[in-house]
Amino acid sequence: MIQGQQPELFKFKTNESQGAVECLGLTFGNDTARRAYFTEKLREKLQDPLFRHVEGFPLGSDEDILALSDPPYYTACPNPFFAEFIKNHAQTYVSENDDYHSTPMTFDLSFGKTDPLYGANSYATKVPHQAIMQAILHYTRPGDVVLDGFAGSGMVGVAAQACAHPSAAFKQTIEEEWNAAGMPAPQWGARRAILNDLSPIAGFLSANYNLPFEVEAFAAEAQRILEETKLELGWMYETLHTDGQTKGQMTYTVWSELFSCPDCGGEIDLFNQALDPKSKRIRDEFVCPHCRAELNRRRLNRSYETCFDPVLAKPIQRLKRRPVLINYVIDRSRLEKLIDEDDLATLHRIETLSPGPRSRHTKCR
Ligand SMILES: C[S@@+](CC[C@H](N)C(=O)[O-])C[C@H]1O[C@@H](n2cnc3c(N)ncnc32)[C@H](O)[C@@H]1O
DSSP states (O other): OEEOOOTTGGGOOOSTTSOOEEETTEEESSHHHHHHHHHHHHHHHHTOHHHHTSTTOOOOOHHHHHHHOBTTTBOSSSOTTHHHHHHHHOOOOOGGGOOOOOOOOOSOOOOOSOOHHHHTOOOTTOOOHHHHHHHHHHHOOTTOEEEETTOTTTHHHHHHHHTTSOOHHHHHHHHHHHHHTTOOOOOOSOOEEEEOOSOHHHHHHHHHHHSOOOHHHHHHHHHHHHHHHHHHHGGGGEEEOTTSSOEEEEEEEEEEEEEEOTTTOOEEEHHHHHEETTTTEEOSSEEOTTTOOEEOGGGOEEOEEEEEETTTTEEEEEEOEEEEEEEEEETTEEEEEEOOHHHHHHHHHHHTSOSSTTOOOOOBO
16 A cells, blocks of 8 residues: 655655654654664564555565565555554545535546556556546645545556656646636646555556655666566577678567368468468458368468467466567668578577476476
């Protein structure tokens, strides 16, 4: 569970070197001291069997939960500091003072999926934060607390914070659209977010999207990992250009599904037998290369192969397919070639790699 912090989060800076910090009414010499204090509090709480008995409590050791957490802001389990957070950041509800009024938001919300923040994770059901921002701007005021009990990758938290730092283009678009719709101008400024999700990976993503961190240290570490990965795995993405000398960088490989002919049982490779190279679509009718029978896609039988899955450590059945085409780049030029012997040898080398100490190599029949 993540709790919104100070509204300046979106500047992506930690408090690590900033001296004294205040958190939930306590003052600490620095942020490391804050983390150490609340980590101990969380450690004590994890000893409480009733706490661990909460429905949906993650299966994990105390040490793993503590290592993932950054309490009180993020705990990789139900957040025991939640009540304290509310006490510090919310006011007791008094109906006589309640002047909140908001008309229903009646226009459609949509936003493209091209923002780098949206692309930075592959959580299945994520929503672009700019779309959420519009609902938050409409229904809340700066400083309000927004609760998302089903937060997924934490985009509501990103949106709540981004209300303080919209890009100039986004701000202008929203203000113009709202004006045209006869709505009052949005009140920019951060809201605080409480994010919760049943899934530990969702909580982890939300935390990493929403908690501050050292940009330079992150960039340097990311670059180091990229370089190390390239050294170790870069050969998997290399392909020899058709001149037989230059090495290209693969962008993607096209795989063709394999079927069998319903008349003679011969193998049909859809890419080679049925693809129209001009339209790049599968032809409605084509001929079996073995018995010359007239075929169409509906008449074909699927082919399967049995493989040993080294991760599951058991045999699995999968659709038969074959790599046929490689798209690659040399000096910014996009090129295409049919798969060759070298590429097949690379794929074979990859297949025989072991993903873990316990696993055996992939074998198919
Ligand atoms: C549609 S997704 C939310 C996606 C999110 N808006 C985003 O941008 O990433 C719904 C989430 O609800 C979570 N969920 C389902 N049942 C839940 C429960 N009982 N308590 C908490 N979270 C739950 C799922 O794990 C999932 O992450």
